[in-house]
Amino acid sequence: MRRRGQDELRRFLLDTAGRLLAEEGPAALTMRRVAAEVGCSTTVLYTLFGGKDGLAAGLYREGFARFQRRFQDLPPSPDPIARIRALSAAYRAGALAEPHYYRVMFLGAIPGFSPGPDDQAVGNATFQYLIDAAAAGMAAGAYRPGDPAAVAQVLWAAAHGVISLEVAGVFGPEGADQRYADATGAATAWFISSDGSDGAG
Amino acid sequence: MRRRGQDELRRFLLDTAGRLLAEEGPAALTMRRVAAEVGCSTTVLYTLFGGKDGLAAGLYREGFARFQRRFQDLPPSPDPIARIRALSAAYRAGALAEPHYYRVMFLGAIPGFSPGPDDQAVGNATFQYLIDAAAAGMAAGAYRPGDPAAVAQVLWAAAHGVISLEVAGVFGPEGADQRYADATGAATAWFISSDGSDGAG
DNA sequence: ACTCGTGGATAACGACGTTACACCAACCTT
DNA sequence: AAGGTTGGTGTAACGTCGTTATCCACGAGT
Secondary structure: OOOOOHHHHHHHHHHHHHHHHHHHOHHHOOHHHHHHHHOOOHHHHHHHHOOHHHHHHHHHHHHHHHHHHHHHOOOOOOOHHHHHHHHHHHHHHHHHHOHHHHHHHHOOOOOOOOOOHHHHHHHHHHHHHHHHHHHHHHHOOOEOOOOHHHHHHHHHHHHHHHHHHHHOOOOOOOHHHHHHHHHHHHHHHHHEOOOOOOOOO | OOOOOHHHHHHHHHHHHHHHHHHHOHHHOOHHHHHHHHOOOHHHHHHHHOOHHHHHHHHHHHHHHHHHHHHHOOOOOOOHHHHHHHHHHHHHHHHHHOHHHHHHHHOOOOOOOOOOHHHHHHHHHHHHHHHHHHHHHHHOOOEOOOOHHHHHHHHHHHHHHHHHHHHOOOOOOOHHHHHHHHHHHHHHHHHEOOOOOOOOO
């Protein structure tokens, strides 16, 4: 295992951990198991990640990086509402494509781990896409003026609420699509400037 | 510990486990620790609960029982929309009053535990309050006709989305109230019969 | 009083996260 | 080029976890 290049080894370990998580669930994500899987000892994991929390944080950031990539690859749209819709769809697509990462990021899938402040900062950076879209919507007059972050948070909460229930198996497989459309549609409509109820506080 | 009455002992153990969870977090919820706390051996826990999963399931059901009590104690309201609002408020009040139970029920706070089908049935029974309220709203003409369970699920997702982000510390303490009002208000408004968009699929 | 059966305490097993220690390869000095 | 130094790696151990096999004490039945 010597001299493999630290970064390369780190990535290899992270990929192995992600694979274990996807294939066998959080119970299989063990320091000993990851080490055995790549054929090194546990010491390497501790020098590269500092402990199981560090490994979990690596997976957490990796999950957000994948989300970010999805948002980045979205074709730009002049219509702010369509942009919000596209971001919502990409969010759910990402969550369902790799639910094990979504569970790590938002559902506490790795037993002892909760993200530290700098880990959460990575998450917030990804979240910025949604805030920007809300701000653009306000600038274009599609949304009532207000705090774009507040709009983005409500939209995020709606999306996250449906997806976390969906991942938990609450909906039948046929109902989840409509629940997601309703929840994100309701949140979007709530802030559209035509009606006069209070919002965007 | 002999002859204390099985049910009484079971309740004592469950209360102790809940207290440990609330005071010291999920890491303190250990079979050994619970046994030491009540002054018996771990064997009792295994005969009464079958294992840590059984203890976790007991806490899961206890959490839903407390939610159910809150819903039950709500004064009846002739206005279906006000009823929905009251249920939403009670839901958040319950979640914030005892967040450790909320985490067990919906956020996977206890490492290895995920509820079995019969545990989830208990949860769905509590959920019935919301479905009934939605059905009453439809019967009164306040909601567009459709599947009451679908309306309830979207409302639940909105509430759960905000609360789980709130419990995770995403919002500042000042913003959470408004986010919750927006998210549940948006979900409620979405199904009200005045506008003509598609919903309640 | 004696036996039997039930149920709790003790202590062990395997697996976990973590780390002290020993070792060896690579680099720097001369 | 040879030897000392440094830092990364493997081995093996520690303490704790969930779980359980074993043993023992107490109450019931005769």
